Amino acid sequence: MSTIKLDITKDHCPMTFVKTKLQLEQLEDGDILEILLTAGEPLENVPKTCKDQGYQVLETAHVEGNIHKVVIKK
Amino acid sequence: MLTEEQIERYSRHIILKEVGGKGQQRLFDGRVLIIGAGGLGAPIALYLAAAGVGAIGIADADDVDLSNLQRQVIHFTPDIGKPKVESAREKMEAINPDVKVRTYKEWVSAANIGAIIADYDFIIDGTDNFAAKFLINDACVLARKPYSHGGILQFDGQTMTVRPGESACYRCIFPEPPPKDAIPTCSQAGVIGVLPGVLGTIQATEAIKFLLGKGDLLTNRLLTYSALRMRFREIPLKRNTACPVCGDNPTITEVRDELDALTVCDLKAP
Numbered sequence: 001m002s003t004i005k006l007d008i009t010k011d012h013c014p015m016t017f018v019k020t021k022l023q024l025e026q027l028e029d030g031d032i033l034e035i036l037l038t039a040g041e042p043l044e045n046v047p048k049t050c051k052d053q054g055y056q057v058l059e060t061a062h063v064e065g066n067i068h069k070v071v072i073k074k
Numbered sequence: 075m076l077t078e079e080q081i082e083r084y085s086r087h088i089i090l091k092e093v094g095g096k097g098q099q100r101l102f103d104g105r106v107l108i109i110g111a112g113g114l115g116a117p118i119a120l121y122l123a124a125a126g127v128g129a130i131g132i133a134d135a136d137d138v139d140l141s142n143l144q145r146q147v148i149h150f151t152p153d154i155g156k157p158k159v160e161s162a163r164e165k166m167e168a169i170n171p172d173v174k175v176r177t178y179k180e181w182v183s184a185a186n187i188g189a190i191i192a193d194y195d196f197i198i199d200g201t202d203n204f205a206a207k208f209l210i211n212d213a214c215v216l217a218r219k220p221y222s223h224g225g226i227l228q229f230d231g232q233t234m235t236v237r238p239g240e241s242a243c244y245r246c247i248f249p250e251p252p253p254k255d256a257i258p259t260c261s262q263a264g265v266i267g268v269l270p271g272v273l274g275t276i277q278a279t280e281a282i283k284f285l286l287g288k289g290d291l292l293t294n295r296l297l298t299y300s301a302l303r304m305r306f307r308e309i310p311l312k313r314n315t316a317c318p319v320c321g322d323n324p325t326i327t328e329v330r331d332e333l334d335a336l337t338v339c340d341l342k343a344p
């Protein structure tokens with residue numbers, strides 16, 4: 001099992017989720033994806049949409065400023 | 075691997091659970107043939123190109139005529155006189171430079187249809203005459219190519235998807251073309267311009283679902299649409315063991331032209 005990092009702090013809806021999804025598709029079941037994203041719309045929607053599409057949200061944590069980390073398990 | 079530009083272009087597909095990057099790749103790898111670049115073919119060609127279906131064939135021998143423009147939305151006024159397949163190709167490539175369009179400026183016939191359909195995964199019948207509809211059905215059944223049948227007249231349309239050997243084919247329900255005097259002549263055969271938009275879009279949807287391998291195809295069901303009454307109806311079908319082409323003892327074992335089923339218009343030079 002591996003952990004992949006993805007930075008979508010510079011992206012906007014819907015590219016935030018599009019990039020997350022494309023990355024998740026590349027992973028094996030059980031792999032972990034650590035996403036850096038900004039507060040507001042990305043933080044509200046990306047984990048929610050991941051959950052809706054059957055991925056598991058393990059953790060959401062504040063990193064610094066308006067940047068947060070979301071940990072997803074495939 | 076998708077480029078940044080492709081990721082953005084297809085973002086609304088990629089977001090869908092049933093599509094994703096993998097489904098989009100299946101569309102890129104897909105090969106669909108559209109027979110007819112008229113009313114039905116117009117939305118089919120535009121939507122398949124927009125969707126990123128990688129290889130699209132389009133067959134039609136006609137040139138664009140002023141009377142086409144009321145419903146054949148892929149052709150524009152300055153295209154009058156141009157081959158329909160050329161006019162269609164220009165719009166498809168303008169919508170999406172990713173797609174490869176192959177044009178066939180010919181009518182399908184028993185002599186050429188086998189070679190044309192051989193290159194494709196899914197065939198769409200967007201023709202306007204019974205001769206072509208029966209020919210396409212027979213050729214697809216014999217070559218085991220899945221295809222979408224579509225037909226429109228006045229305010230009514232119908233469509234069904236055929237998976238040869240698995241679901242009912244066109245001849246399972248209509249073993250022979252209708253008698254010559256029952257085939258509408260041109261003057262009777264008006265069509266409300268929006269009608270092919272509805273039916274063609276359904277046919278394009280079937281091709282896309284087939285390539286994605288998602289959802290349920292319109293097999294063993296004939297979907298009819300009345301624009302005047304704004305009603306869809308679904309008629310359940312099953313394979314006919316006595317079907318002349320896909321039944322237990324088929325009498326049609328090679329394609330043939332149904333010359334009696336050509337309408338008066340087909341026999342005139344366009």
Ligand SMILES: [Zn+2]
Binds near residue numbers: 244313317319320
């Ligand atoms: Zn049949």
